[in-house]
Amino acid sequence: MTTAERLGFGPQDRLLIVNADDFGLCHAVNQGIQSLLSDGIVSSATLMTPCGWAREAALWSARHRHLDVGVHLTFTSEWDAVKWGPVFRGGSTQSLVTDEGYFHKDAKSFERFADPAEVRLELVAQIEMALALGVELTHADNHMGSLYGIQTGRHFIEEVFEVCEEYGLPFRLPRNLLLEDGQVAPPELASQAGRMAQLADEKGVVVLDYLLGLPFRGAPGETYESFKAQMIALLRNLHPGVSEVIIHPSLVTDELMAFHGEPLRRGMEMELFRDPDIRRTIAEEGILPVRWRDLRELQRAKG
């Protein structure tokens, strides 16, 4: 049974969430995401509580509770000029950081060194920080996929589900992994994803049917038109069930340019779902909007 069916939709219905990741990363990202949320262009955003501008994003979210904002559980710090680290203050987080004191740069180093007990404490601390700032969290997901064990197989999904169960938050895990383009998790993880989805069901944590996104980095020769064509293809190929599409929109400012590896691509993702061609595709395909808030209600009603 798909998550869509559990929400009361039919077996052929295709439902879509568009999530803006990295809310709080910097001021340019905050400005971009706030405008997309306000205009109803994206369904939701997820907040990186360890980042320097998280409080701006959180206080804005606390004043706009009709919009969906979740927590972007963060265990990696991938840029060179802008950095962040753990927010748990109650004890050691040394297994989560480099010699410099920041989170590891990539998921692989995190997976290798992280102590599951420290991961669990940091998961809770990131959620508690968002709640303390007044955010009414609708869901949780994970920055750079560090918690899934994508790089080494060493994952932290038990810890995530325990915490999501405790806080009544649905989580970004795709029940189904396909071989098609646009799948965010690598297909080798298909069997592991099946076990993870079963564990989510046991814990009563609501998850997605599919998870989609465009490559984070631009291909040579890419233009806005080719980029849009990729997204249109993803939407036309949507499967029945609840799909989440991940984007990383931002205003393109001096601030973003000064640290981000793909600032112009972030600007393209700012335009994508405002584009009439994308909006027309969604309408033509009969794709239905759904919100993380709906998945959260499903989860909490069962509890």
Next chain:
Amino acid sequence: MTTAERLGFGPQDRLLIVNADDFGLCHAVNQGIQSLLSDGIVSSATLMTPCGWAREAALWSARHRHLDVGVHLTFTSEWDAVKWGPVFRGGSTQSLVTDEGYFHKDAKSFERFADPAEVRLELVAQIEMALALGVELTHADNHMGSLYGIQTGRHFIEEVFEVCEEYGLPFRLPRNLLLEDGQVAPPELASQAGRMAQLADEKGVVVLDYLLGLPFRGAPGETYESFKAQMIALLRNLHPGVSEVIIHPSLVTDELMAFHGEPLRRGMEMELFRDPDIRRTIAEEGILPVRWRDLRELQRAKG
């Protein structure tokens, strides 16, 4: 004996350090301070390691080791949109943070709640972070004067001097507090400062003779010309010995405007020491430049 005399200068010589505080706070501040350091307009800058852009400032400092960069020991987080917290990862820092998980907003709350053992661990962690990033630290000072006990009398100077002794770093403490304008520490602390200076001597930590600065916030009707006149008056009234003047320069950008309470004043402080009138005043008064590096060598030679 003044610190100037200990450096080999005469009893009437007036020596000046101009320090740019808050290096690492944001990209606009980094750009501003880097240009002032490069052009020799300020003598030194001090790095706020807990801030999001600290790594940019630190990596730049590591590539410019002929310039003086110290550590701006930070225990307060005063803005609303941009926030930071402890960098110690080895254990609890809970006495240093609010319920949100950030440093307290003001020195008073910090003085009230901070556990001296946690302060000491965080002092070391901030220094170690700078060293891990390759900065050859020349000195230490303190953001918002939180460690001096200015608000409640509860200070952390013993912890600071122990750590400064351990790392061979001179520290921003004025041996003399006066009743004149431009004194950064309040005159009620004069007797306490005397005891602190004595303790510094016992520990072999080199300190300043005088500490000066302009008010952090602008007065009504203030112009660049009136602001500059205040600084010229400070310089003309300089006493014999080593004086440090604190400034907080920054480029004025959208990023700075989005969180800072006094962005235009930060822009004025960007211009001040480039201004021919200020430079002429320094020359006319026969004020001699001195560097934190010289004070550090004095301290290390004694050790």
